Amino acid sequence: MGDLAGKTALITGSGTGIGLAIAKGMAGRGASVVILGRRREPLEAAARDLEAIAAGAGDGGRVRMFPGVDVADAGAVTAMFGELERDGATVDILVNNAGVSGPVTCFANASEGDFESAVAIHLTGTFWTSAQALRVMRKGGIIVTITTFFAEERPLEQRPYRFRTPYTAAQGAKNRLAEALSVELVDSGIVSVATNPGPVHSDRIYKTVYPKAAAEFMRVGGFGEMSPRDVERACAILLPALGEGDEAAAAAAQKAAGEVGGDAAAMSSLLQKVSHVAEKIQKNTAGMIADGQFLSQDQVALTVMALCEPRLAATINGKVIPGDRVFYPVRPHVAGPAPRGPCGGLGGKAVVIVVGAADEGGCAAAAALGRRAEERGGKAVMVIDAGVPEGLRTGLEAFHSHVADTKKAEEIARWLAAASSMAGGIAGVAHVTGAVPAGTRLCSLDREGWDALVERFLCGPARTARAAMEAMVPGGGADPRLYRGAGGAVIIVGPPLPSGKRPPRDEVARAEVFRGALRPLAATANQELADVLGSKMRLLLALPGSAGGAEPDHSRVADVLDHALSGGAAASSEVIFCTDEARA
Incomplete structure (x- = not known):
């Protein structure tokens, strides 16, 4: 009898490739398998192979197929789990494998639609599938999420993946999502782990x-x-x-x-x-792999199945297991507070601050950026999202300010153009996300609630950053030659870590989901700007708060603006600043 006999595994994106290899491995060890994907034909062929494998295993494993299920389609995923629930099915193992290559181009050239589509499949598809799977999972269940070695993080290290910004941002968030789910599901007895395969032989x-x-x-x-x-x-x-x-x-x-x-x-x-x-x-x-060989799909499947062993899964609950074999040399991208140094005057040029924050701390950070810009002789312009409560806008309306729908790229572009015209140019653009709302249990969110978080903490900042780059280098998306030697500063102020003497672990984990998306976004976009486009423009990421629970010091966020405008940023590989991680 196989060690998975009597269990059911559901694998997303399982009609071909790695997903099919995993399904075959599961069936060969006695499990019943649920396969799904967008196209019927590959699934039907896969089902025939899997039924033969299950029959050979002799453990009574069955194969169930759900064609036409795109993990980015909330309705299709919800309906699938609804059908499983009505049938009294139990899913013991969920493997989040579905994915696409997404756009392969410089961040400056990527369309908003392509960016958001890749995020919807890789990140939101993983979240919504996991959340809906809880309807048919029980104590002892295991969730395995497959990401990429490019999203593996080490202290002070990021692995930029040039031309793949939405992909690597979504995958970075998936790593941290696996951690957050492990914390939230402890009481349910469900384990969540992830693995980061390296390059795999595949079409x-x-x-x-x-x-x-x-x-x-x-x-x-x-x-x-x-x-x-x-x-x-x-x-x-x-x-x-x-x-x-x-x-x-x-x-x-x-x-x-x-x-x-x-x-x-x-x-x-x-x-x-x-x-x-x-x-x-x-x-x-x-050449960065010891034996020079990419992984086979069966090797990735073997890793996933090993992680499904209950005792091992429980031992490493919440961890992201490297599976890459790649020795990938990178520059240091992460630092503590931004260095303080001389910053020349801005000569009246605009610093545009897009405020997506719906909390007091985020608005205070935006105001600190505005004050610093004006201290440096610039013109601070606030573009305040219409969703920011009126009571929080008071401190921002002291600056030149406008309320706009920042979910529309054309709105951001319009206000950037107006600011440039008014001030004789733009020196820099910042986007402030504010904090992840306290008490936001991810597993309890409906789809609208999750989508709002992704918009506020990933797609919104990315939209502003792309619009800012286009505003400072007009036509640069279409003609990358225009970036060579061009300067400019783009800053994303991401969600802070929770403050307090002992910040709740689940609150920290939820903030890290979106911090984990923004770190690879910044690292990858800057590698493209510096090494591919030959630009002096930088996209810097400020991450307030500290592991010790310190209250964010908004003046340190403003220091990132100084650093960006001083010219020092163009000569440094450090592009991510943990602004409050400093010793007294």
């Missing part, structure tokens, strides 16, 4: 991620006389032909020449160059 990485990354290098670096936008358009036509043979490549080159302009020979050369760069990316990544 996604060979046919999508690496070729798209190579195409982005070509868009930024240039190819012949083609404009960056034309390179992008051509690559969108050419990339599907990679690995499909000479005839397909020639047809794609002919089509690209007809739609973009130029001749087919030039397009063939572009495709060959993209292929060469993609192979180089793969080779360089393999």
Whole structure:
């Protein structure tokens, strides 16, 4: 009898790839498996294979299939678990595996829709699937969340993943979400763990991620006389032909020449160059692995199944287990308080502060930034989200201020343009999130409540940052050459850690979900700005509060603004500042 006989495992994204490998491993060890995904055909093929494996195991395991279930679709996920609940089913193991490559481009060039779609699948899909699964899970249940080695964090270290900002931000949050769930589910007897696989042999990485990354290098670096936008358009036509043979490549080159302009020979050369760069990316990544080999899908499945052993899972509850084998050298990105030094005058230029905070502390941090900007000879402009309570706006209305719907990128862009026109330019832009509301038990949230948190603490700051970059380098998204040598400062003031002598562990864990999203966002965006685009612009992240529960000192948040505007930030790899982590 297999060690999983009598148990049921539900694996998201299980029609192909890693998810299918995990499902096969579970079925081979006696478990019944529930598979789901967006496309029916792969699921039907997977179900046939799994039924044969289950029959061979001889433990009575069954296979159940839910086609058309996209984890980003709240209704589909809710309906699936509703059906399982009505049938009296119990899920003993949940594996959060579903994902997509998402956009592979510089943060400055990523569309808002692509960013939010990737977050919806990777982060929100994981949260909502986990929350709904609790309806059919019991004591002894195990939740395993699969993330990425690029989101693994060590003290003072981040692993930027160039061209993959929404992906790595969502994955970083998933790591911290696994920790938060472990704290919240203790009384339920349900364990939550995560694992960070390294590069895995798969069509996604060979046919999508690496070729798209190579195409982005070509868009930024240039190819012949083609404009960056034309390179992008051509690559969108050419990339599907990679690995499909000479005839397909020639047809794609002919089509690209007809739609973009130029001749087919030039397009063939572009495709060959993209292929060469993609192979180089793969080779360089393999060079950071001891044996030079990517993981197989079965190796990832083996790790996941090991984490499903009840005694081991209970021992490591709440931990994120590395599974990458990658020796990835990185610069130090995380520091304590920002260095204090001379900051030149702003000459009347605007510092625009977008206030998404709905709490007193966040508004106080925004006011501190405004005062510092005006002390430096700048013009502070507050763009206050309409959701900020009127009673909290009083201290902000002393500055030049506007109330706006900051969920709309065009609204932010409009006020940035107005501020630039009024003040003769923008020196910097800040976005203040405020604190994660106390008592917000994640597992008890409805979908609207969760989406509001993701908007406020991840998508909202990202929207402001992209709008700020475009405002300070007009047209830079479409033409990355404009970023070279260009300056500017973007600051995100993320949620503080809870204060008090012994901050509740669950409150700390919930704040870390979104701090854990913003850290890789900042690290990745800055790697692109500095190393790819050759820009002096920096996107800095200020994280107030301390592990010891100190009350945030808002003047230290303002120090990050000074540092950003002094020019020192452009020469430093440190882009994330834990503003209150200082000894007295």
